[in-house]
Amino acid sequence: SEMCIRDRINVENTDELNEASQKIRELIAKAKMPEDIEKEIREAYRKMCEDAGSDVYVAVRSSATAEDLPDASFAGQQETYLNVRGEDEVVEKVKLCWSSLFTPRAIYYRVQKGFRHEDVSIAVVVQRMVNSEKSGVMFTSHPVTGERKCIIEAVFGLGEAIVSGLVTPDTYVYDRGAKKLVEVRIGEKKFMITLQDGKTVRVELDKEKANQRVLSDEEIERLVTLGELIEEHYGKPQDVEWAMEGGKIYIVQSRPVTTIKSEAEVVEEVT
Numbered sequence: 001s002e003m004c005i006r007d008r009i010n011v012e013n014t015d016e017l018n019e020a021s022q023k024i025r026e027l028i029a030k031a032k033m034p035e036d037i038e039k040e041i042r043e044a045y046r047k048m049c050e051d052a053g054s055d056v057y058v059a060v061r062s063s064a065t066a067e068d069l070p071d072a073s074f075a076g077q078q079e080t081y082l083n084v085r086g087e088d089e090v091v092e093k094v095k096l097c098w099s100s101l102f103t104p105r106a107i108y109y110r111v112q113k114g115f116r117h118e119d120v121s122i123a124v125v126v127q128r129m130v131n132s133e134k135s136g137v138m139f140t141s142h143p144v145t146g147e148r149k150c151i152i153e154a155v156f157g158l159g160e161a162i163v164s165g166l167v168t169p170d171t172y173v174y175d176r177g178a179k180k181l182v183e184v185r186i187g188e189k190k191f192m193i194t195l196q197d198g199k200t201v202r203v204e205l206d207k208e209k210a211n212q213r214v215l216s217d218e219e220i221e222r223l224v225t226l227g228e229l230i231e232e233h234y235g236k237p238q239d240v241e242w243a244m245e246g247g248k249i250y251i252v253q254s255r256p257v258t259t260i261k262s263e264a265e266v267v268e269e270v271t
Helices: 002-008 014-030 035-052 087-102 104-113 217-234 263-270
Strands: 057-066 080-085 120-128 134-139 149-156 170-175 180-185 191-196 199-204 238-245 248-256
Touching (some): 014 087, 035 087, 035 120, 170 217, 217 238, 217 248
Antiparallel strands (some): 057 080, 057 120, 134 149, 134 238
C-alpha cells in the first residue's frame, strides 16, 4: 500500500504530497513494532533509568542516510523529539522517527535528487537530555580564516539561549599554536534557559551572575582538547555544540565549518 501511494504521487502538487505523506506516516504509526526491537529499546531505556536512579528524560533523534552520496545532505529532514519520558513513550517516538522518512520535505528531496525511497535508511538515536549548567558552541579553527584559533561561545543553562540570539554569550579565543587563551569577552547573560519537570523555562539572572564569566581556564582547555580530537577525526575544522553537567562535558553535535575562505578569496576581497 505504501509503495502504491509513493509511486502514484506528483510531488509538485503540494496537497497530493501532504496527503500521501500523512497516509504513509499513519500506516507506520499504526503498524506493530517487531517484538525483538521493541524489547531491546525497552531494556536499554530501563538500564538508562536504573543507572540514573529515576525515569530519565531523553531526546529521540533521527538521522537518515543514503549510501555513497557525498553530494547529498539529509540533515534536518527527519524528526527530533525532546523531553521524552517513560518506555512506552520512547517506543512510540522511535516509530514516529521512522515514519519521518516520509515527511513531505523528505519525499520531495529524494524525488528531486533521484534517490529510490528504499535505498535510504534511518537510524534513531536515543540520548539522555543534558540539563546543562553551561553550554555553547565551539569552532575548532577560525570560521573565516581557518587559523588554528579555537573560538568558544558560552552561556549558563541550555544552549537554546545562544541559538535563539536572545542572550549575549561569553566569547573566548584560544590560540592552539601558542597554547594559550588570547581573548575573553564577557557577555551580559540576563537569563538562562533550563529544564524543570521536562519543560524548558527561562530563569532571570541577577546582575552579578549575568556578568560572571561562564568558563574557567581549565574548562576552556578541556573543550579545546576535545575540539582538536574532533577536528583530527573528521579531517577538517568543526562547528561543535557542547554542554556541561556535573563537571562532565557532553558533545551534542559536530558538523564541518563551511565558511572558511580560501586564500584566493581573501586576496580578491583585499584587492
